[in-house]
Amino acid sequence: MNSAAVQKAPKAAKRSSSADQLLEAASKILAQRNSIDVSLSEIAEASGLNSALIKYHFGSKDGLLVALVRRDATLALKKLDDLVAMQLAPETKVRLHIAGVINTYTKYPYLNRLIHVLLTNSNEKLAREIADFFVKPLVDSQKKILEEGVAAGIFRNVDPMFFYYAIVGACDHIFFGRVSREFVFGAPVITSKTRENYIEFVADMALKSLRRE
Amino acid sequence: MNSAAVQKAPKAAKRSSSADQLLEAASKILAQRNSIDVSLSEIAEASGLNSALIKYHFGSKDGLLVALVRRDATLALKKLDDLVAMQLAPETKVRLHIAGVINTYTKYPYLNRLIHVLLTNSNEKLAREIADFFVKPLVDSQKKILEEGVAAGIFRNVDPMFFYYAIVGACDHIFFGRVSREFVFGAPVITSKTRENYIEFVADMALKSLRRE
Numbered sequence: 001m002n003s004a005a006v007q008k009a010p011k012a013a014k015r016s017s018s019a020d021q022l023l024e025a026a027s028k029i030l031a032q033r034n035s036i037d038v039s040l041s042e043i044a045e046a047s048g049l050n051s052a053l054i055k056y057h058f059g060s061k062d063g064l065l066v067a068l069v070r071r072d073a074t075l076a077l078k079k080l081d082d083l084v085a086m087q088l089a090p091e092t093k094v095r096l097h098i099a100g101v102i103n104t105y106t107k108y109p110y111l112n113r114l115i116h117v118l119l120t121n122s123n124e125k126l127a128r129e130i131a132d133f134f135v136k137p138l139v140d141s142q143k144k145i146l147e148e149g150v151a152a153g154i155f156r157n158v159d160p161m162f163f164y165y166a167i168v169g170a171c172d173h174i175f176f177g178r179v180s181r182e183f184v185f186g187a188p189v190i191t192s193k194t195r196e197n198y199i200e201f202v203a204d205m206a207l208k209s210l211r212r213e
Numbered sequence: 214m215n216s217a218a219v220q221k222a223p224k225a226a227k228r229s230s231s232a233d234q235l236l237e238a239a240s241k242i243l244a245q246r247n248s249i250d251v252s253l254s255e256i257a258e259a260s261g262l263n264s265a266l267i268k269y270h271f272g273s274k275d276g277l278l279v280a281l282v283r284r285d286a287t288l289a290l291k292k293l294d295d296l297v298a299m300q301l302a303p304e305t306k307v308r309l310h311i312a313g314v315i316n317t318y319t320k321y322p323y324l325n326r327l328i329h330v331l332l333t334n335s336n337e338k339l340a341r342e343i344a345d346f347f348v349k350p351l352v353d354s355q356k357k358i359l360e361e362g363v364a365a366g367i368f369r370n371v372d373p374m375f376f377y378y379a380i381v382g383a384c385d386h387i388f389f390g391r392v393s394r395e396f397v398f399g400a401p402v403i404t405s406k407t408r409e410n411y412i413e414f415v416a417d418m419a420l421k422s423l424r425r426e
Contacts, residue, residue: 119392131396161398162414169386174378179332183344201375208421
């Protein structure tokens with residue numbers, strides 16, 4: 001290793017760390033809001049870093065938001081991959097998958113919204129990239145679980161598109177509706193007990209829908 | 214009737230008609246988009262009217278959007294009221310209610326998004342007004358149908374908040390996900406056949422979830 005490389009290492013580590021700090025600051029701000037409106041200067045202020053670093057690391061605010069989706073979604077998709085590969089009954093996989101989706105939205109309540117806005121407002125190339133990166137693997141994993149259940153004679157055949165939108169919509173909407181939760185149901189916060197009960201409600205609904213009669 | 218009143222009548226009719234034209238223009242623009250971003254000048258141009266009329270009739274763009282929510286939601290809520298009052302089996306009411314929600318989103322795909330943004334970005338007074346005007350009556354009607362089913366010994370007790378978010382989320386998400394529908398499922402348009410099948414899928418899922426075992 002020459003001295004130039006030695007000198008470069010700490011710089012690279014610092015770069016990576018400041019990029020992480022910016023993502024974490026953006027994540028924290030978005031988790032506290034109902035919208036995905038966030039400015040470069042807010043992110044910079046919350047991270048304690050200069051907003052020029054956002055352009056340096058991510059090119060633009062959208063670049064940072066895409067990186068945030070990648071960061072948050074990567075772990076969730078990895079867990080789902082692992083789940084699909086496990087030796088478990090298809091019913092157990094459906095249940096754990098729904099718990100995983102709801103727990104992901106608990107941790108990153110802005111994630112589905114952010115993906116939607118990036119899909120909707122980006123140029124077609126970026127929108128396809130996000131769909132390929134996030135939605136397609138999720139749909140493919142669901143399909144595999146559904147097919148296993150059908151092959152085992154437990155599940156009926158359902159349209160994977162219907163299953164995807166019904167289940168993701170059900171999991172997402174209780175987070176999405178924070179204001180109506182507060183004003184109509186008096187439940188501004190989803191407690192861990194409520195979350196557990198909602199996982200049970202949605203999983204039970206999904207399994208009853210899937211089971212052969 | 215004096216001549217002033219006679220002269221006034223056509224003006225009032227014209228006022229009402231230009232307000233309707235502006236709402237209809239905004240509705241058409243929003244129905245073609247995935248976002249609820251629309252400018253005063255776009256609405257004015259599409260309606261063939263001067264953008265000053267928006268301020269005259271609605272005070273602001275937000276005023277127009279609130280009026281649009283009221284316009285679209287009023288008919289849907291009236292139909293739901295009528296449904297609740299009918300002498301029908303609770304299962305039939307659930308099925309027709311879900312068809313009503315999905316048909317409303319088909320007609321006004323922006324409606325849920327628009328309500329969300331108005332709930333989220335408005336001052337608390339307006340947000341409560343929208344929640345009281347739209348979400349609360351919907352939830353109350355659902356509660357009545359669920360209670361009828363429980364009283365008839367057909368439905369189990371479920372948390373009305375869970376039912377609301379799971380069902381509205383399922384109904385909404387297939388419209389919300391227009392870009393992912395296109396890129397991942399190759400289904401940019403929801404045909405009337407798909408809509409009918411999705412109503413059946415969600416209604417079947419809801420009823421299986423509700424039935425006592």
